[in-house]
Amino acid sequence: HRDRAYVDTPLPILSGQTLSAIHMVMIYISPKCTNPKIGDKVLEVGAGSGYNAAMFAEMVAPEASSNPGHVYASEIIPELAEFAKTNIDKTGYSESVTVLQSDGGLGYPEEAPYDIISVAAASKRVPPPLLKQLKIGGILVLPLGRMFYQELVLIKRESEDEYAEKKMGGVAFVPLTGKYG
Template structure:
């Protein structure tokens, strides 16, 4: 799998998805196959989303790279992730911010949260990533404010609790738009207590973010 991971990282770099050495190093170090169900592990280094159960997916590697690059991560940061899945995104971010930083990640589906905890423990990220079961649209105020917040599912609009839990000068990246898997990736920079700067980063396709400030559960 190491050779396939190297090949994928080189492909993502040549196509411009990976732009910095820190993201390249992280994606070359974190074994994506360890964050997938056994039946899909042979396809771990195809650049596409794959099912992980409960109607959820692991994001395509190029999308993981895009979000990591746009977050502009630095060592020691305090990070909030909404939508843990099997823990892959959190592991990549944790690899970049290092042991002095921490990722708090909220997952609404208990079975996925438990699997993510095991995956993170087994790959050496257990002390750097905390998995919380809950409504991600409410954020996680216990460890706020955050340097960076990002979502791995799409919301109809940016949840207000996430904006409030962002540090002044901090950045939030989240897919926003329709429920039908086609949205816009939006970057939000907190300028002051009440002022935010918004930037459209382009079209994406994510599963819906379910919760009080997201989409209703079917």
């Protein structure tokens, strides 16, 4: 699919999954959405090819940073987790990205809390473990809704038990699998 590398459309990868359209990746890492900063700790749910994790790594752990952040990229499909890890290793991001083969809807409590939790698969509801693993002041972004149409929702954790929600517009993502899929 190299001939379509710069086409702004979802691209097929492995296991019937897709790489998000480039404009969606840019929305996720934009100041109006997650606004990643150097030093942030990010949990990405749905590692896919590893591309989104690499983009977050560019923002939170740039080369020669004195306080680099880290990206934990979770992928439930074993073949895709291996694909993402291979791509991360080949492109030099392995110091700032850890690829996990796990159910991302459960989060990754071992490294919580997170400044940013980015979900690249649609769910009918927000997985409660992700809310619990979000740092106060942190941002969770995910597509909420049914197959073929969802609303991109940004959730900011205001306090221990208060969250503010903002709808960012209509999107279409592959479904989240696992316990909260």
